[in-house]
Amino acid sequence: MEIRTTPDTLASSGMPRGLLSILASLKFTLVILFALAGGVLAAFRGDADPLWALALPLGLFAVNLGTAVVLHPAFRRQPPLLLFHLALIALVLLLAVGRLTYLKGHLELTEGEAFSGELAGWQAGPWHPWRLDRVKFINEGFRIDYAPGVKRGPTSNVIAWQDADGIWRRGVIGDDQPLLLGGYRFYTSFNKGFAPTFAWRRIGRMGDPVIGSVHLPSYPMHEYSQARAWRLPEGGPALWTQLKFGEVILDPDQASTFRLPEKHSVSIRVGEGASEILREMRPGEVLRLPEGELSYLGLRAWMGYTVFHDPTLPWMLAAVLFAVACLAWHLYSKYFARPWNREA
Amino acid sequence: MEQELALLWTALASYVLAGTLAIVGIVLGRRPERWVLTLLCLGLALQSLSLGLRWVRLEHGPFVTMFEILASNVWSLTLIYTLAYWRQPAVRPAAAVVMPILFLMMGWMITTSPEAGHLPPTYHTIWLWFHVAFGKVFLGSVLVAVGLAGVILLRNLPRAATRFANLPASARLEDLAWRFMALGLIFETLMLTVGALWAQDAWGRYWDWDPLETWAFLTWLALAFGLHARMAWNLSERISAMLVLGVFVLAFLTFFGVPFVSTAPHQGAI
Ligand code: HEM
Secondary structure, eight states: OOOBOOOOTTGGGTOOOSHHHHHTOHHHHHHHHHHHHHHHHHHHHTSSOHHHHHHHHHHHHHHHHHHHHHHOHHHHHOHHHHHHHHHHHHHHHHHHHHHHHOEEEEEEEETTOBOOSOOSEEEEOTTOOOOGGGOOEEEEEEEEEEETTTEEEEEEEEEEEEOTTSOEEEEEEBTTBOEEETTEEEEEEEEEEEEEEEEEEETTOOSSOEEEEOOOSOTTTTTTOOEEEEEOTTTOOEEEEEEEOOSOSSOTTSOEEOOOOSSOEEEEEESOGGGOEEEEEOTTOEEEETTEEEEEEEEEEEEEEEEEEOTTHHHHHHHHHHHHHHHHHHHHHHHHTSOTTSOO | OHHHHHHHHHHHHHHHHHHHHHHHHHHHTOOOHHHHHHHHHHHHHHHHHHHHHHHHHHTSOSOSSHHHHHHHHHHHHHHHHHHHHHHOGGGGGGHHHHHHHHHHHHHHHHHSOOOOOOOOGGGOSHHHHHHHHHHHHHHHHHHHHHHHHHHHHHHTSTTTGGGGTTSOOHHHHHHHHHHHHHHHHHHHHHHHHHHHHHHHHHHSOSOOOOHHHHHHHHHHHHHHHHHHHHHHSBOOHHHHHHHHHHHHHHHHIIIIIHHHHOOSTTSOOO
8 A cells, every 4th residue: 555654634733642632633533434334334234233333433423523623723724614514513413312302103094084193103212202192183085096007106195184273274195295293294105005994882882882994904015915803892802804806906007096996895704613703794784793793884995104203304404504515615715726737 | 219219329329439539549649639529519419309308208307217317327427527528628538437437337228128117206306306416416526536536547557657648747637536526525415415305205214224325325425534534644646546436436336236236215115
């Protein structure tokens, strides 16, 4: 290698020596950038816990930058360069705050169903404020057109929601048009499907029956496994339900629209072995079980949603745009002041 | 479609002629620069027409299939290099490095299918335009830098040295190369930012370390590494040129290698 060793830029420009100068040195920056690249790769390949593989180098990054910003004379001479690096520190700090407070989750709602605040699955930072119970919206149905070859077009999902003043509003959201509510962003996902809906009345129970839907596996992704095992509420028995229909919903040879089948039935299996009950049901039919009465009300569609919350998003964007502007300013003043084909 | 392809083939022929002329000129010590520039401009005009016709026919830009991505990058890289060629005579001999890279992409492009793809639902956004445009300027800047770095490296070969003798000293070319790299850094940062903005709404998260995001970020780190390495050490021109080459290889693999091996995550889903 032909690296000509020269005194460290830091040491030669009036920097203090010792630990601080190492912490603030540009060579340390290079080590950190290398470590960060290693951490990114390890996290990407699943060899390391992404949190630590990234958090550790990023922590060092902030320390290195922080000390350099204070001690390195280059930053005093070049304010835009200083501002650029300060924006980088801000970005790392915002990233940390974002990781501590974020929420990423998913949920499913049957047509006509209101969001109850419950998620089907989620990941969240330890400081996430959990304000989902204040969010109120209803899935009022969706439309998705498909191009030939079962290529999905945009999703249009009609949503009714309650705004901050308690007023109900209606609008359309889609794949990349979220519902912004209470600091959360709700997106429709590519998961959606059929939901047989039932009413269940337990023997001896007064009042209205319990109404609920079973979300069958996502359609058309799981076209050939439209069945699911589930359990009736209030300690009712376990069931297995399969949707049956003969018609083609999404035709690979022509443009089509996601819709419910015109004619269908559901197979219901309760119990096993000698006590097994197997029934084919159409909308309006009732199945009497030892524990109560199960009515099949009909088929609806369900939509899958993802929800995302990260309060740092606008700040991160501001920090990045500020950083880019400072970087452009620095490079402009540095390079335009000196022609490239002459010695400095 | 036949008309589009005919125009494309003529454009490619024009590029290849320009590139060959430039390279032969360097080997023979001649400077047919006007001809090279004219042929490059002619090729660009024809390819613009070809891309435009396809755009009108399919009602979407060249963003979807590998054919479209390669074609639009051949166009944008040639455009950026032609501008640099015209404005900066110093980068002209870099054609010996730049043109073979473009030939490689053209060769690859003609092996891919020109059939239409399906525009994913999340592509109907203004972010797509900015993301693609910033990416093209980024890659174009790094391509010009790699041309200059290539000249520095070629100069070290015993027979090639005389071919580049009338160019500025390697130290100056290295300086110019890193100016293009710095420009590349600005545009790559913008490309990543707009990509994250788009991803937030297209996929419900601004960043998720999918293969393309991961490699694009590694390229960004490599660029930052290169800029700081030049300041931390007094690098020789050769090592500095190799750093430029390294960043370019990473960027090239990110743009064309990753989508080639993994189409799943950074695309629309079912
Ligand atoms: C890890 C912490 C970092 C430290 C301590 C650091 C430190 C420095 C210092 C001291 C300089 C000025 C050197 C001089 O003029 O003598 C500098 C320049 C610069 N840094 Fe950083 N930096 C860090 C991270 C980054 C990162 C992540 C980037 C991202 C791209 C970056 C981009 C730049 C640029 C573009 C310049 C100016 C280059 C030029 O003028 O040609 N830095 N950095």
